[in-house]
Amino acid sequence: MHASTSQLSFLRNVYDLFLGLYTHIGRQHEDLILTIRSDLTKSIPAMLPLLQDEIDHGLPKEFGMSGEWMPIPAYLKMLRLVALVSGRIFVGLPLCREETWINASISYTTDVAAVMHASQKWNSVLRPIVAPFLPEVRKAQADLKHARKCVAPLVDEIMQQYIPEKQEKVKAGSRGAFISWMLKYQPDDQKTAKRVGINQMVLSFVSIHTTSMTITFALLDLASRPEYLEPLRQEIEQVVQEDGMQTDEEGNVHLSKASFQKLVKLDSFIKESQRFNPLNLIGGFRTVLNDFSFSNGLKLPKESVIAFPMWAIYQSTSTETFSPEVNAKAGNPGPETFDGFRFAKLRAVPGFEAKHQLATTSEESLNFGHGPHACPGRFFAVYEIKSLLVNIIRHYDIRLKDGRQPVHIINQVANVPDPRALIEVRRRK
Numbered sequence: 001m002h003a004s005t006s007q008l009s010f011l012r013n014v015y016d017l018f019l020g021l022y023t024h025i026g027r028q029h030e031d032l033i034l035t036i037r038s039d040l041t042k043s044i045p046a047m048l049p050l051l052q053d054e055i056d057h058g059l060p061k062e063f064g065m066s067g068e069w070m071p072i073p074a075y076l077k078m079l080r081l082v083a084l085v086s087g088r089i090f091v092g093l094p095l096c097r098e099e100t101w102i103n104a105s106i107s108y109t110t111d112v113a114a115v116m117h118a119s120q121k122w123n124s125v126l127r128p129i130v131a132p133f134l135p136e137v138r139k140a141q142a143d144l145k146h147a148r149k150c151v152a153p154l155v156d157e158i159m160q161q162y163i164p165e166k167q168e169k170v171k172a173g174s175r176g177a178f179i180s181w182m183l184k185y186q187p188d189d190q191k192t193a194k195r196v197g198i199n200q201m202v203l204s205f206v207s208i209h210t211t212s213m214t215i216t217f218a219l220l221d222l223a224s225r226p227e228y229l230e231p232l233r234q235e236i237e238q239v240v241q242e243d244g245m246q247t248d249e250e251g252n253v254h255l256s257k258a259s260f261q262k263l264v265k266l267d268s269f270i271k272e273s274q275r276f277n278p279l280n281l282i283g284g285f286r287t288v289l290n291d292f293s294f295s296n297g298l299k300l301p302k303e304s305v306i307a308f309p310m311w312a313i314y315q316s317t318s319t320e321t322f323s324p325e326v327n328a329k330a331g332n333p334g335p336e337t338f339d340g341f342r343f344a345k346l347r348a349v350p351g352f353e354a355k356h357q358l359a360t361t362s363e364e365s366l367n368f369g370h371g372p373h374a375c376p377g378r379f380f381a382v383y384e385i386k387s388l389l390v391n392i393i394r395h396y397d398i399r400l401k402d403g404r405q406p407v408h409i410i411n412q413v414a415n416v417p418d419p420r421a422l423i424e425v426r427r428r429k
């Protein structure tokens with residue numbers, strides 16, 4: 001039985017959790033979602049050269065060029081890189097490289113998380129009364145205003161040049177392209193600098209920390225399991241040799257989308273890392289809007305919050321993906337074992353070729369959600385994550401610092417990498 005979004009609400013859950021009245025998270029942002037789902041996703045081939053150019057610019061700054069082992073705080077480095085590289089697409093040069101913008105796009109998520117924790121200290125009756133006075137709410141509002149100010153000149157410029165008939169032709173990744181795409185989905189009375197600025201911060205909230213945590217976990221897994229480094233490197237080098245690096249009209253040397261699609265082992269490694277490190281141990285949170293009965297008779301009262309037991313599904317042999325029968329066909333170990341090439345082997349099983357890719361969601365693959373609210377940015381996220389990892393694997397050696405396994409921080413149901421966890425990197429010759 002499928003419940004409709006008017007019965008089990010994603011937005012209402014997010015709005016309540018993050019005090020959407022003040023933070024704008026969980027409000028209707030159809031314009032933003034359509035831009036991500038349609039224009040951003042369609043433009044991935046055109047964006048790949050720019051993503052890779054920004055990584056070529058940013059990675060040596062964050063990881064250094066030394067041939068000696070250097071300790072780096074993995075998560076903080078990934079946060080900065082993802083903010084920089086996403087910014088190249090979301091706002092373009094030169095704003096994406098300005099420290100104020102990088103910091104603004106990183107800190108809004110931390111602000112909103114602080115609002116959530118602060119508001120949970122109050123019971124739900126008092127919450128709306130105290131909310132506007134909470135220092136965390138005030139900080140989030142002040143930071144949002146500051147971020148809007150940073151992006152305002154660009155928004156004004158794009159709005160002045162905006163010609164509806166020409167929006168299809170705006171070049172992907174060009175300065176302000178994302179903003180002009182978004183304008184075409186906004187009714188005229190909502191085409192305001194304020195709304196566009198707020199949407200940019202909502203975009204930072206949904207994209208930057210999620211993407212950087214996912215890459216950090218993959219990097220930590222790679223440092224902890226060095227046996228994967230060579231096979232992944234070989235897969236990448238083989239594709240580079242076969243296809244060659246491409247050059248776009250602006251001279252950006254890059255690996256094309258078709259080449260990325262051949263990196264089946266890399267895709268699998270990241271998906272297995274996600275399976276072992278879901279950003280929430282349970283997922284698909286929904287608020288029950290009215291008393292609701294499931295077909296098996298289970299009744300839930302209005303205002304209940306429900307979610308899927310993601311971790312339990314990923315560890316269960318009663319699923320299809322991790323069942324003994326399918327494991328035997330693919331030659332995979334049971335779900336309790338980390339096998340970086342598990343999903344690559346599954347994709348080699350006849351009938352399973354199209355399943356089990358990193359961006360594919362299903363009832364057994366829930367890291368990007370599933371159903372009508374499944375993450376619209378996941379295709380973009382997947383290419384951003386792979387572009388970063390390909391560059392890191394090709395140009396750096398990676399290892400644990402002093403052989404120490406990094407720890408996770410589990411707070412209620414959230415699972416995040418320890419921001420203090422260090423790994424060591426060394427530029428390859």
Ligand code: HEM
Binds near residue numbers: 368371372
């Ligand atoms: C690895 C990185 C990412 C992960 C793990 C992730 C995960 C998720 C999850 C779990 C949801 C909720 C789905 C549900 O409950 O059904 C979601 C929603 C969303 N994500 Fe992502 N996401 C990532 C990156 C991104 C990026 C890069 C963007 C934008 C370019 C983005 C935009 C969104 C938006 C707008 C929503 C709300 C969808 C709606 O309201 O229907 N995400 N994401």
